[in-house]
Amino acid sequence: MRYYTKEGALLLRGLAFAAGTGLPPGGREVSTFLFASGLLACPAMDAVELAARRAGLDPDSVAGCAVSAGIGRVVVTQFDGAIAFALPDGDRVMLVAWTPYSVPRTAIEPILDGIVTACPVEPAALVLVSDERGAGIRTGPLSEAAAAAAGQALVRRDEQEGSGPAFFIYSRFGGGHWVEWSPEACPYYPCHHLDGQRCEYCYCPFYPCRDPALGDEVLSSTAGPIWNCSRCTLLHEHEVATHLDRNPMATLAELKRVASRR
Numbered sequence: 001m002r003y004y005t006k007e008g009a010l011l012l013r014g015l016a017f018a019a020g021t022g023l024p025p026g027g028r029e030v031s032t033f034l035f036a037s038g039l040l041a042c043p044a045m046d047a048v049e050l051a052a053r054r055a056g057l058d059p060d061s062v063a064g065c066a067v068s069a070g071i072g073r074v075v076v077t078q079f080d081g082a083i084a085f086a087l088p089d090g091d092r093v094m095l096v097a098w099t100p101y102s103v104p105r106t107a108i109e110p111i112l113d114g115i116v117t118a119c120p121v122e123p124a125a126l127v128l129v130s131d132e133r134g135a136g137i138r139t140g141p142l143s144e145a146a147a148a149a150a151g152q153a154l155v156r157r158d159e160q161e162g163s164g165p166a167f168f169i170y171s172r173f174g175g176g177h178w179v180e181w182s183p184e185a186c187p188y189y190p191c192h193h194l195d196g197q198r199c200e201y202c203y204c205p206f207y208p209c210r211d212p213a214l215g216d217e218v219l220s221s222t223a224g225p226i227w228n229c230s231r232c233t234l235l236h237e238h239e240v241a242t243h244l245d246r247n248p249m250a251t252l253a254e255l256k257r258v259a260s261r262r
Contacts, residue, residue: 001098001131002205003076003085004248009051010035010071010085010165012098012129013249018063019108020127026105032057033096033129034064035087037071065094065125074165075156077149077178078203080226082141085165086149088157092124097146101137103130111139118143119150144170148178167203172220192233201235201244206252213256234259 003012012033019027036051045053048064067087075086085096097115108128116122128142148168156166167181181202190197208227209215215229234240234255243258244250 001083001100001129002248003083005071005074005165007051007054008037008071009055010074011055012085012096014131015129016132017103017130018127019103020112021123021125022065023063023127027103027108027128028063029061030063030129031061032063033127034062035067035071035074035085035094035096036064037067063127065127067094069157072165073153073156075149075152075168076165076203077145077152077168077170079145079148079170080141081138081208082145084142084145084149086146086153088153089124091154092121093119093150093153094125095119095123095146095150096127096129097142098129098131099137099142100131100133102132102135103128103137107137107139111142114139114143115146118147120147120154121150123150169203191230192236194233194236196238197233197236198238198241199236201241204229204232204235206235209252211252237262 001012001014003010013031015030015033017027018030018033032052034048034051036047047066048062049059051064052059052062068089069087073087077084081100083098087094103111112126112128115126152166152168168178169181171177171179186199189199207229210227214232214234215227217225218228220226235244237259239262240255240258244255
């Protein structure tokens with residue numbers, strides 16, 4: 001899954017499946033889920049379809065929600081292998097929870113119920129999305145990420161809208177806690193000790209890539225086997241980050257070729 005903003009919409013791409021509010025029972029296949037500003041709507045087309053067409057996508061393969069808040073108010077949280085996206089909607093939130101794993105259709109409703117129970121308020125809309133890359137879904141990280149995203153979206157709803165999403169990651173260094181990441185105040189910078197290091201892809205869209213040239217699987221004392229990419233500098237290199245800015249659906253192999261041309 002890749003996520004990025006474009007022309008007033010937040011797009012989650014590379015998906016295989018979506019289920020939840022506003023979708024058919026049991027979910028449906030999609031290539032993209034998006035949050036679209038209601039301000040984008042026109043008399044002949046709703047906001048989701050218009051945002052899909054403006055992004056050059058087939059609306060039939062897109063699911064989404066129209067939102068009243070600006071996309072700059074999106075909160076993104078990452079807990080282990082799960083990522084959640086939240087936008088304030090008055091006293092409630094619009095919420096999407098992502099997992100890379102296949103979701104058994106019989107587990108959809110229990111997972112959605114678990115997320116609702118974990119959240120500080122009942123979501124105005126809740127969607128579960130998946131890349132369906134294999135078995136082994138863990139529901140705990142989904143609920144943790146979603147609850148944190150919903151809480152932060154409510155905390156920040158009256159603050160001035162940012163220029164882009166706010167990012168929070170659950171860190172186990174020094175004890176489990178949430179860390180807000182920003183390029184201006186990152187406690188780990190310069191993590192890779194790279195001259196001219198670029199940081200906008202600190203939340204790597206390829207994680208975990210399982211590429212042995214870029215990282216290793218290690219055993220965590222609290223989370224089991226995890227992918228350790230601390231030695232990877234690929235997306236921190238200027239030419240690679242610039243290429244990904246311009247081509248948000250570029251493959252890992254494509255970016256490695258860009259790096260090899262330095």
